[in-house]
Amino acid sequence: MSADEFIVTPWHVEGDIDYDKLIEKFGTEKISPELREKIKNLTNEDHFMLRRGIFFSHREMNRILEDYEKGIEFFLYTGRGPSGHTHIGHLVPWMFAKWLQEKFDVNLYFQLTDDEKFYSKTDLTLEETSKYAYENALDFIALGFNPEKTKIIINTKNIQTLYPIAAQVAKKINFSNTKATFGFTNETNIGMIFYTSLQSAPCFIEDKPVLIPLGVDQDPHFRLTRDIAQKIGKQKPALIHNIMVPALTGPGGKMSASEEKGTIYTTDTPDIVKKKINKYAFSGGQPDIEQHRKLGGNPDIDVSYQYLRIFFEPDDAKLKKIYEDYKSGKLLSGELKAILIEKINEFLKTHQEKREKAKQQIEQFLLKNK
RNA sequence: GGGUUCGUAGCCUAGCCUGGUAGGGCGAUGGUCUCCAAAACCAUCGAUCGUCGGUUCAAAUCCGAUCGGGCCCA
Numbered sequence: 038m039s040a041d042e043f044i045v046t047p048w049h050v051e052g053d054i055d056y057d058k059l060i061e062k063f064g065t066e067k068i069s070p071e072l073r074e075k076i077k078n079l080t081n082e083d084h085f086m087l088r089r090g091i092f093f094s095h096r097e098m099n100r101i102l103e104d105y106e107k108g109i110e111f112f113l114y115t116g117r118g119p120s121g122h123t124h125i126g127h128l129v130p131w132m133f134a135k136w137l138q139e140k141f142d143v144n145l146y147f148q149l150t151d152d153e154k155f156y157s158k159t160d161l162t163l164e165e166t167s168k169y170a171y172e173n174a175l176d177f178i179a180l181g182f183n184p185e186k187t188k189i190i191i192n193t194k195n196i197q198t199l200y201p202i203a204a205q206v207a208k209k210i211n212f213s214n215t216k217a218t219f220g221f222t223n224e225t226n227i228g229m230i231f232y233t234s235l236q237s238a239p240c241f242i243e244d245k246p247v248l249i250p251l252g253v254d255q256d257p258h259f260r261l262t263r264d265i266a267q268k269i270g271k272q273k274p275a276l277i278h279n280i281m282v283p284a285l286t287g288p289g290g291k292m293s294a295s296e297e298k299g300t301i302y303t304t305d306t307p308d309i310v311k312k313k314i315n316k317y318a319f320s321g322g323q324p325d326i327e328q329h330r331k332l333g334g335n336p337d338i339d340v341s342y343q344y345l346r347i348f349f350e351p352d353d354a355k356l357k358k359i360y361e362d363y364k365s366g367k368l369l370s371g372e373l374k375a376i377l378i379e380k381i382n383e384f385l386k387t388h389q390e391k392r393e394k395a396k397q398q399i400e401q402f403l404l405k406n407k
Numbered sequence: 408g409g410g411u412u413c414g415u416a417g418c419c420u421a422g423c424c425u426g427g428u429a430g431g432g433c434g435a436u437g438g439u440c441u442c443c444a445a446a447a448c449c450a451u452c453g454a455u456c457g458u459c460g461g462u463u464c465a466a467a468u469c470c471g472a473u474c475g476g477g478c479c480c481a
Binding site for chain 2: 159314316326329371373374
């Protein structure tokens, strides 16, 4: 794969992603300074993920906000395909969703697509994906969502609620649509072919506009949903997209739940975190210390720096100092890694405590079928 | 239900026709080098060849059955 090639689909992300090109390719809109300003005015906060372009693209986010200003409330929807343990990349859209929920005081639905992972991963059983769904739910709850306004949907458990909506959707999507959108072939099992309608279903679970914060790789599902929304008498879902969190080992792909060493899990111990970062994190440093002092490092390709930017260092002034020190050669790669290790472990310490508590809270979060 | 095709280390795959206990690539691991990581170089681990049975001195290789995946037709 050459430098300017990249692949972004719901099931596969590869290459060095050019996000401007992706916006063009997917037909989404870049988050404009005006939109950012508007969000800032409504929330009284300029969230660092917006400021730094971690959330970089959207579809009709402006409409959601205009409606909101007119007193029309929206709700939030996001989710996760439970194919393994939760890693820190997953937390990006969840954290942002949590912030949106807080600021706008709205309902949120979190969908765990255990059926989809069973369909798409040949070696996973339904028991395993359901087990991961539970595990992932704990991480989600640990972020501190409002239990009064937050419901977790597990596809195989909540099918009774989802199915009537999914049926409405499914009738309007034909085989050619899914083939074109997802690249399905004759080998694709029919679970996959139907599946997108289940991912659409929560968009219409309330009779209100919906805003979906999500990784940009999931956009194709909602492209279909948006296409058919009016046909079933519903509003198009609005989306706001985050970039892919790079794997520890390098910029050529997203962090994957199945690749041990390129991934920091929410359950990793401080020692494991330290070891993984030191041993695997791709750096933008120079070949040796002398050259590094002289030429400086490249924070833009340095994964440790990127993690700080994306998630672990919300303080702009601190981040800027790290950026400049690294770029000037004052800060060594090993030192940068030490900063990140400290930050991650600090975060995980509290996260893991909250995750334990979540085991007692999970019941009140699970959506009950009516 | 019929036909067809595939099943070799974590992944991809050679070998099967012309039987003599398996070769490569990627990956992984360790080392050298680096402030780390990457790259590069060196080294190492790893498969009883889906399963069961038969033929044979000898089977991944031939035969039968069976399980699993794919495609086509009905």
